[in-house]
Amino acid sequence: MSPRLTQKIAFTVLFLATLLVVLPVAVILAIIVAKGASAISWEFLFSMPRDGMTAGGIFPAILGTLYLVLGAVLFAVPLGVLAAVYLVEYSSDNRFSRLVKLAIVNLAGVPSVVYGLFGLGIFVTFFRFGASILSGSLTLGIMILPVIITSAREALESVPRHFRTVSLSLGASRWQTVRHSVLPHALPGILTGMILGLGRAAGETAPILFTVAAFYLPRLPQSVFDQTMALPYHLYVISTQVPGIAENVRYGTALVLLALVLLLNLAAIVLRYRFRKRKKW
Amino acid sequence: MKPARRRKLKEWLIEKAILLSGVFSVVFVLLIFLFLLREGLSLFRGESVLDFLLGKSWYPISSPPRFGILPLILGSVLVTLGAAAISVPIGIAAALFIAEIAPARLKEALKAGIELLAAIPSVVIGFIGMITLGPWIKNLFNIPTGLTALTGSVTLAFMAMPTIVSIAEDAVTAVPRQYREAAIAMGATKWQTTWRIVARAARPGMVAAVMLGIGRVIGETMAVMMVTGNAAMIPTGMLQPVRTLTATIAAEMGESVQGGAHYAALFAIGIVLFIITFLINGVADLFLHRSRR
Numbered sequence: 001m002s003p004r005l006t007q008k009i010a011f012t013v014l015f016l017a018t019l020l021v022v023l024p025v026a027v028i029l030a031i032i033v034a035k036g037a038s039a040i041s042w043e044f045l046f047s048m049p050r051d052g053m054t055a056g057g058i059f060p061a062i063l064g065t066l067y068l069v070l071g072a073v074l075f076a077v078p079l080g081v082l083a084a085v086y087l088v089e090y091s092s093d094n095r096f097s098r099l100v101k102l103a104i105v106n107l108a109g110v111p112s113v114v115y116g117l118f119g120l121g122i123f124v125t126f127f128r129f130g131a132s133i134l135s136g137s138l139t140l141g142i143m144i145l146p147v148i149i150t151s152a153r154e155a156l157e158s159v160p161r162h163f164r165t166v167s168l169s170l171g172a173s174r175w176q177t178v179r180h181s182v183l184p185h186a187l188p189g190i191l192t193g194m195i196l197g198l199g200r201a202a203g204e205t206a207p208i209l210f211t212v213a214a215f216y217l218p219r220l221p222q223s224v225f226d227q228t229m230a231l232p233y234h235l236y237v238i239s240t241q242v243p244g245i246a247e248n249v250r251y252g253t254a255l256v257l258l259a260l261v262l263l264l265n266l267a268a269i270v271l272r273y274r275f276r277k278r279k280k281w
Numbered sequence: 282m283k284p285a286r287r288r289k290l291k292e293w294l295i296e297k298a299i300l301l302s303g304v305f306s307v308v309f310v311l312l313i314f315l316f317l318l319r320e321g322l323s324l325f326r327g328e329s330v331l332d333f334l335l336g337k338s339w340y341p342i343s344s345p346p347r348f349g350i351l352p353l354i355l356g357s358v359l360v361t362l363g364a365a366a367i368s369v370p371i372g373i374a375a376a377l378f379i380a381e382i383a384p385a386r387l388k389e390a391l392k393a394g395i396e397l398l399a400a401i402p403s404v405v406i407g408f409i410g411m412i413t414l415g416p417w418i419k420n421l422f423n424i425p426t427g428l429t430a431l432t433g434s435v436t437l438a439f440m441a442m443p444t445i446v447s448i449a450e451d452a453v454t455a456v457p458r459q460y461r462e463a464a465i466a467m468g469a470t471k472w473q474t475t476w477r478i479v480a481r482a483a484r485p486g487m488v489a490a491v492m493l494g495i496g497r498v499i500g501e502t503m504a505v506m507m508v509t510g511n512a513a514m515i516p517t518g519m520l521q522p523v524r525t526l527t528a529t530i531a532a533e534m535g536e537s538v539q540g541g542a543h544y545a546a547l548f549a550i551g552i553v554l555f556i557i558t559f560l561i562n563g564v565a566d567l568f569l570h571r572s573r574r
Contacts, residue, residue, distance in 0.1 A: 203400070
């Protein structure tokens with residue numbers, strides 16, 4: 001076989017493999033939209049479930065997920081950004097900063113269900129928060145910490161070194177330099193990480209299984225110490241635990257969850273793309 | 282207080298807060314392990330570690346209960362190997378295509394697509410796997426249920442691919458330009474360069490990519506619970522229902538009594554999972570650093 005022909009065949013095979021990776025996104029999206037769009041209505045999005053969740057809407061699950069995700073981000077963003085500032089701006093490459101980096105890698109690799117166990121052990125039981133929005137948010141917050149730290153680190157590292165040198169040479173202190181010469185330029189990147197974290201927290205089920213998620217609640221949560229329903233858990237419940245749910249309600253719930261998560265991720269991708277394009281250095 | 286001193290104090294406080302935030306990641310890893318031990322170790326007062334790891338029966342609610350997790354370990358291993366067999370070749374091929382062959386615009390689009398695949402919640406993937414792939418496999422092989430190890434492997438392969446592709450792609454892109462230029466100058470075709478030079482130079486990064494993909498598969502919970510049928514028996518083939526370590530925790534925690542042996546056993550499974558993923562991620566990180574050098 002001539003090298004040219006080999007190349008042609010090889011490139012075709014690689015291209016087909018790539019299609020196999022990317023096509024499922026389109027297929028999954030198409031199936032869920034085709035079968036779920038008919039369920040989407042004002043009532044479905046904004047009313048309580050009725051008749052053993054076979055009728056009515058999924059409002060408490062949507063609201064619950066919003067609460068959880070907001071709580072997680074409120075906890076994780078300040079902590080994550082400061083940790084990134086530590087790694088990029090304050091630490092030299094010593095043994096401790098390497099330990100921190102290794103810890104972040106491992107936090108990213110801990111299985112989501114193990115986060116659930118951890119949340120159950122520490123927040124629900126040890127701190128006696130019970131199964132509550134607080135416990136669930138904190139668990140999700142720790143889970144998305146690596147996402148936030150990694151994006152913030154990349155954003156900070158992309159700010160050129162001489163920005164700092166100039167600021168320091170004008171007599172600014174280290175924190176003033178970080179605050180006024182570095183952080184503003186890293187903001188879009190940090191925001192991207194925050195949105196990615198939001199999306200990740202919105203979609204996860206296993207960490208909230210034992211820390212907050214309720215099978216069904218007749219009323220909306222009143223405080224951070226209440227349990228709540230949540231979209232991903234609701235989808236799990238109605239697709240495996242409760243018989244007799246209409247097919248389009250299941251697909252409709254999947255569609256709402258998928259739309260929420262994908263829109264957040266798309267926003268992050270667009271933001272990052274524009275940020276990179278606009279960069280002046 | 283004078284303004285200058287106040288500013289100094291403020292800066293001092295902020296610097297301490299920043300240092301503390303750095304410390305927190307380490308603290309969280311330690312806390313996770315500590316709390317798993319705290320709740321899980323009580324199991325080993327009545328049960329030896331070996332009986333737990335190598336016991337062949339998992340009957341947590343019979344009396345006396347049996348807490349042998351060998352069937353669960355084998356379930357996880359089987360599903361993971363299946364998923365790796367599918368996702369590694371496809372993922373590496375896609376990474377080579379995206380990094381070396383695709384034109385710039387297509388490359389951006391493909392990378393965005395892969396990022397979106399990574400973003401799909403596992404419960405949605407499980408849902409789709411359960412109602413489309415499951416029945417299809419059931420009819421194809423003419424078996425009583427479509428929720429099998431194979432269904433789990435195929436589903437999880439798609440969840441491992443984004444990890445494998447994006448990390449392997451980084452590794453391929455990081456191969457120095459001169460390698461390619463030298464190969465082309467020697468008269469090699471683009472494909473020969475890609476396959477014999479670039480892919481080989483990127484090998485440590487690819488190993489890391491595969492390991493992290495496998496790490497993701499072992500830890501995956503919801504999708505695997507929804508599509509593998511959850512039978513806690515020692516598996517003998519790909520076309521049988523199996524149950525994984527993760528699914529066992531997720532499925533049984535709700536019915537266990539807090540502080541009881543079953544509860545402790547589920548946390549002990551968590552310890553096993555934590556150690557496995559800790560090792561995988563640690564080794565993958567070593568490979569990543571080697572590839573960067």
